[in-house]
Amino acid sequence: MIVDPVLYLGAFLFCVGLAVLVTRRNLIMMLLGLELMLNGANLNIIAFGNLQSRSADGEMFALFVVLVAVCEAAVGIAIVLRVYHFYKTSDPGNISELKERF
């Protein structure tokens, strides 16, 4: 089998995640873009790990990436909830207290 289409898919997912992260004005949507980018990177790791078919190192590495992504999502959602309760908005453009006070 050929790994190349998976590599292209990983690159595409990373770029779409970056576009979502930059263009969307919603904290939850930005988290979605971040998850998409992490998945693109994971696909790349798995595809390159498959080139050396003897060891399962790529799979292990991707496993730890998934684990860190879980921690990031949990803390990120908690921070988004706090920010929403404080500012009553989930638009990062409106959260500008540090910018306007000086």
Next chain:
Amino acid sequence: MKTLYILIALAAISAFAILVIRSVLHAALSLMVCLLAIAGVYIALSAEFLAVVQILVYAGGILLLIIFGIMVTNRQQHTRQGNSVPGILLATALTAMLWFALGALNTGEVIPTTRSIDSIGVDLMTKLAGPFEIAGLLILVSMIGAMVIASYNRRST
């Protein structure tokens, strides 16, 4: 082989839908389709354990958390877009760069091998025992941190 291409197309289309769809909840559901398709790609790449972890953790855990977050925070249904021109420019530039870089790459034919799942367990307990323990500590700390941040009360301080 044909299934792999179908899964790749499904993942790419649903990922692009996230960029286009205005509603946050629909975007989250589209992300779920994308994650399940990626799990199928993992199976095609003979990483079955990671596919199961992907379904359990991503489609089950993270997406549930995100949908709860949407239900709590999203008062207005639609979100406005911003930074459209720089975002699209950045993404297309990065896509073009990666496309040419991958075009120059020559990976060749890969013989798919089946790695047994018990070798993963043995690896986690012997070769990767240190990172495994540190990962457990990271999960504990992030769990406590998320609870403390989410339940922070100004009167109690």
